[in-house]
Amino acid sequence: MITVKLEKSVMENEEGINHIWIQYQQFPGAEGITGVRISLQLPEGMHRLPNMNGYPENEFGAIEMGSPIKGSDVLIEVYTGKAVPGDKGEISVIVDCRDDTGQPQRYTHSVTVNFVNEDEMNDLFIDEEVTGRVKQLRRSLGDEWEFTIIKPVTIVQFNELSELEKKYRIEY
Template sequence: MIKVRHAKTTIENEEGMNHLWIQIAPIGQVDNVRIQISLPIGIHRTRNLNGFDEDSTGEISILNPRIANDIYIEIFTREPVTCGEKTINVAFCYKDEVGRVTRVEHFVTLMVVSEEEIDSISTDEEVVGKIKELRQQFGSSDVQEYIEHTPTKIIRIDPKHVSEWEKKYRIEGIIQ
């Protein structure tokens, strides 16, 4: 149903770049098909390169699930990321004709390596060829809009916790 391949087996831990090729097999009579990509901390992505509808959270909509669809994503690192094996989660969600919601998750491993180790990488020539073909199709002169889809940081505030400054300067009273 879903297959994910990357152009290179590794990505450099600082200012590295790679591409994902997400292949989706035809599924038949389904509605509301969406792709969600969860990246490890420190790895970012651009909008999909082939123009599928994508909302502000990075969720990609598949308009015609009855045919095979290919989605291309550019992933990259900006600042240093800890080296090692990282996992990318690609989730595929849809609603069938009965109304049941199905979610299929596919996990892809990616090695993050330092600049010194980058020499020993292998590339998937088919993925590289597809990316080059896609860039020629859309034109390299087109300026693409980059929207970063980084994981959101959740900050929890405990209403019962009172800081030292708040204890010192708080004015107790009745609020009407």
């Protein structure tokens, strides 16, 4: 039903960054599902940016998927600023909706994130599937970073001085 993947297996406990990929398959009775809302509960010291897909979010940060459900996934960038207490944390993804009879439904999925110091990042595993999806989404939204190397150019001009330049020019 819900699959949650982290881009990096470990995350720096201070000034770290990671991406969460939330995928959802067909909900039971999905043709009648309405009011789908996805929210996250993050460990202390971890913060998030608005979802990368551009779905609207309410004042509490819950992602409003609309009716009928748009898309099949959500990407969210999370980060740590100051040092996070502890070496592990739990990220919970909560999906609230109403089924075809109008009854509220809740689905929850949790993943554990390991926090390490910067010098311990050597044991890092990067999920290339998540990285590929982040790149694909950024490209589709026109948010692709491009680096261009520009060589410096020196222009030498041999011009005659105007009368005013000749009169007021100060030679060093």
